Amino acid sequence: MPVRAILTDIEGTTSSISFVKDVLFPYARRALPGFVRERGGEPEVRRWLDAVATEQGGVCSDDTIVEVLQGWIDQDRKHTALKALQGMIWDSGYRRADFTAHMYPDAARALQEWHDAGYPLHVYSSGSVPAQKLFFGHSDAGDLTGMVSNWFDTETGGKREAASYARIAEAIGQAPGDILFLSDVVEELDAAREAGLQTVLLDRRQDYPQPREGEATHGHRRVETFADIGV
Numbered sequence: 168m169p170v171r172a173i174l175t176d177i178e179g180t181t182s183s184i185s186f187v188k189d190v191l192f193p194y195a196r197r198a199l200p201g202f203v204r205e206r207g208g209e210p211e212v213r214r215w216l217d218a219v220a221t222e223q224g225g226v227c228s229d230d231t232i233v234e235v236l237q238g239w240i241d242q243d244r245k246h247t248a249l250k251a252l253q254g255m256i257w258d259s260g261y262r263r264a265d266f267t268a269h270m271y272p273d274a275a276r277a278l279q280e281w282h283d284a285g286y287p288l289h290v291y292s293s294g295s296v297p298a299q300k301l302f303f304g305h306s307d308a309g310d311l312t313g314m315v316s317n318w319f320d321t322e323t324g325g326k327r328e329a330a331s332y333a334r335i336a337e338a339i340g341q342a343p344g345d346i347l348f349l350s351d352v353v354e355e356l357d358a359a360r361e362a363g364l365q366t367v368l369l370d371r372r373q374d375y376p377q378p379r380e381g382e383a384t385h386g387h388r389r390v391e392t393f394a395d396i397g398v
């Protein structure tokens with residue numbers, strides 16, 4: 168089937184899981200107490216802190232909210248409030264050049280080639296849209312934001328829900344069957360396939376030392392790098 172647009176995940180797909188788990192998450196974990204102390208009064212920050220308190224059953228002190236959020240980081244919870252707050256914290260890390268975002272060279276190369284060939288590129292990640300833009304804007308391969316037409320996060324819906332992919336297809340104005348979704352998580356690919364998208368599983372040795380083969384691929388086409396996708 169022809170592909171007319173590409174939708175990609177970030178962590179484990181364009182970029183290594185270890186950069187997110189070993190650099191970004193610990194950075195946010197450490198910075199959280201100071202961030203909440205200094206910026207907890209800003210409406211855009213308070214809105215998400217209040218969302219955490221509500222989920223905990225009501226009124227909570229800021230110290231408790233910080234502990235809850237740090238626990239969610241440890242569990243890799245893909246909670247929209249956590250992701251929004253993490254994005255705000257990483258902003259200063261990127262601006263101070265404390266780190267650049269990992270981007271596999273094969274991913275940067277393929278995205279550039281597809282962009283040059285006229286394929287619209289879109290991103291769908293559990294990271295908040297501002298965090299995605301920071302990530303692509305401060306990547307090891309330079310500022311890649313100009314290549315991306317649309318950004319989607321969990322405000323569009325969960326990545327394991329077919330309805331999210333239907334919403335994305337609608338938003339970008341493409342028939343679901345014309346969109347190729349790339350991810351390292353089979354449950355996300357299952358949801359995308361249910362919505363009618365084409366799918367490819369990224370199964371990178373650095374991120375997944377044990378190849379996912381046979382039933383573990385859930386029938387999705389499996390590649391180890393973007394160079395093998397061959398749009």
Ligand SMILES: CSCCC(=O)C(=O)COP(=O)(O)O
Nearest residue numbers: 177178292293294298299302
């Ligand atoms: C792009 S922000 C940093 C990554 C992150 O927080 C995350 O949860 C990534 O999840 P993904 O959906 O890209 O696998």
Ligand SMILES: [Mg+2]
Nearest residue numbers: 176178179351
């Ligand atoms: Mg991923």
